[in-house]
Amino acid sequence: MDFGFSPDVLEFQRRVREFIADNMRPELQTGISYVAGAGEDDQELASAQAEFRKLLDKAGLLRVAWPKEFGGEGLPPVYEYVLRQELERNGLEPRVGMSLTSAVIAKCGTEEQKDEFLEKLLNKDLTMCAGFSEPRGGSDLAGLETRAVRDGDEWVLNGQKIYTTYADTADFMWCLARTDKDAGKHDGISIFMVDMSHPGVTVRPLYTMGTYLTHEVFLDDVRVPHRHLIGGEPNQGWYQNTLALDLERINIGSYFAYKRFFDEVVEFAKSDEYTSKAIVDNSLLRVRLGELAVDLEILRQLANRNAYLVNENAVSSMIASMAKVWSTEFYYRMASVVMQLLGPFGQLKKGSKWALLAGEAEIAYRNSPPPRFGGGTNEVQRDIIARRGLGLPRSR
Ligand SMILES: Cc1cc2nc3c(=O)[nH]c(=O)nc-3n(C[C@H](O)[C@H](O)[C@H](O)COP(=O)(O)OP(=O)(O)OC[C@H]3O[C@@H](n4cnc5c(N)ncnc54)[C@H](O)[C@@H]3O)c2cc1C
Numbered sequence: 001m002d003f004g005f006s007p008d009v010l011e012f013q014r015r016v017r018e019f020i021a022d023n024m025r026p027e028l029q030t031g032i033s034y035v036a037g038a039g040e041d042d043q044e045l046a047s048a049q050a051e052f053r054k055l056l057d058k059a060g061l062l063r064v065a066w067p068k069e070f071g072g073e074g075l076p077p078v079y080e081y082v083l084r085q086e087l088e089r090n091g092l093e094p095r096v097g098m099s100l101t102s103a104v105i106a107k108c109g110t111e112e113q114k115d116e117f118l119e120k121l122l123n124k125d126l127t128m129c130a131g132f133s134e135p136r137g138g139s140d141l142a143g144l145e146t147r148a149v150r151d152g153d154e155w156v157l158n159g160q161k162i163y164t165t166y167a168d169t170a171d172f173m174w175c176l177a178r179t180d181k182d183a184g185k186h187d188g189i190s191i192f193m194v195d196m197s198h199p200g201v202t203v204r205p206l207y208t209m210g211t212y213l214t215h216e217v218f219l220d221d222v223r224v225p226h227r228h229l230i231g232g233e234p235n236q237g238w239y240q241n242t243l244a245l246d247l248e249r250i251n252i253g254s255y256f257a258y259k260r261f262f263d264e265v266v267e268f269a270k271s272d273e274y275t276s277k278a279i280v281d282n283s284l285l286r287v288r289l290g291e292l293a294v295d296l297e298i299l300r301q302l303a304n305r306n307a308y309l310v311n312e313n314a315v316s317s318m319i320a321s322m323a324k325v326w327s328t329e330f331y332y333r334m335a336s337v338v339m340q341l342l343g344p345f346g347q348l349k350k351g352s353k354w355a356l357l358a359g360e361a362e363i364a365y366r367n368s369p370p371p372r373f374g375g376g377t378n379e380v381q382r383d384i385i386a387r388r389g390l391g392l393p394r395s396r
Pocket of ligand 1: 133140162166208370374376377378
């Protein structure tokens with residue numbers, strides 16, 4: 001079943017596949033842990049990826065969803081979905097093209113903001129962190145308390161963000177702040193580009209059990225120029241972020257990254273290189289691998305159906321939430337099964353002499369719990385399925 005992707009999209013997919021076959025180099029290849037952000041500090045990898053992005057751009061494949069006035073083709077996000085799927089299938093960097101930030105700036109930014117930020121964001125010459133979550137709760141985003149008060153040509157920001165990934169290295173923070181405390185919960189919010197080097201910005205690390213490094217960000221009388229208020233008009237932030245939701249939604253699930261890892265695991269299980277007997281002789285592990293194969297196929301169907309619906313302008317919150325829940329819980333289940341399969345060897349870190357499967361199992365085991373609550377917890381996603389999918393009333 002092809003979910004009705006148009007001949008143009010399938011032709012684009014063919015061009016991407018051909019490009020990758022011609023330009024793939026071993027030093028560009030990453031493991032499953034890269035999808036979760038591990039290894040992004042590898043400078044050699046980063047410069048090889050920058051070269052690869054330039055080639056993608058030259059071949060006319062990078063700006064496919066980029067606005068036409070900035071050298072793009074302005075095509076729907078499903079083209080980027082296909083591009084990212086193909087990159088993941090080959091273990092290449094999938095986070096290319098539009099991001100939430102560039103999508104909102106392209107749609108709602110002032111001309112000055114488009115000139116200042118868009119090209120640099122595409123080339124990753126400018127890096128961002130996302131300042132959404134706050135200490136009093138990330139699920140209730142509209143309840144955020146960071147305040148911004150206008151003072152002439154500047155805004156003065158005070159508040160705290162939490163779990164801010166990349167805050168230690170980012171040039172700017174995409175910062176949601178309340179600009180009208182008397183307006184309705186969703187109405188008084190604005191988005192600011194906060195320069196992380198400005199006085200009053202303090203970043204403190206928050207370590208996780210995985211390779212994710214998040215941070216607390218404290219904003220104490222941080223002065224942000226008015227030209228860095230997205231769109232130039234206050235109180236539009238909630239609406240602006242929602243406009244980019246399609247882009248967020250379409251990229252749910254990392255089917256091909258998981259499939260690559262799963263295929264490696266199955267090959268490993270079949271071989272008797274490391275044990276006297278092939279692992280597949282263990283009936284319990286056979287069953288577990290069989291279950292994962294079924295789960296992986298469900299993920300493929302959900303991710304493609306979600307992308308198809310977004311492309312048809314028939315966005316379904318229920319399917320998007322199902323894809324998010326299933327994808328993150330599949331990753332968690334797969335990591336647990338692989339740990340059982342490798343026994344004590346599974347605990348060895350990347351780089352260790354005896355590590356199997358390139359040490360990816362140990363990272364996957366530690367990295368797989370957080371995505372179940374990052375980016376909207378799975379409990380909240382299940383509540384969305386109950387309300388918007390099954391029509392249950394909002395819980396009291
Ligand atoms: C590794 C990692 C990286 C992250 N990176 C970023 C980042 O870069 N930028 C950023 O802004 N945030 C980031 N986050 C934060 C993430 O988005 C939040 O953790 C998430 O939104 C949940 O918010 P919370 O942790 O405050 O939990 P809360 O919202 O306080 O929820 C606590 C518990 O209550 C449950 N709950 C809450 N509301 C409901 C409801 N209505 N129905 C049912 N159950 C409910 C939740 O499911 C959860 O179990 C990151 C988190 C992690 C783990």
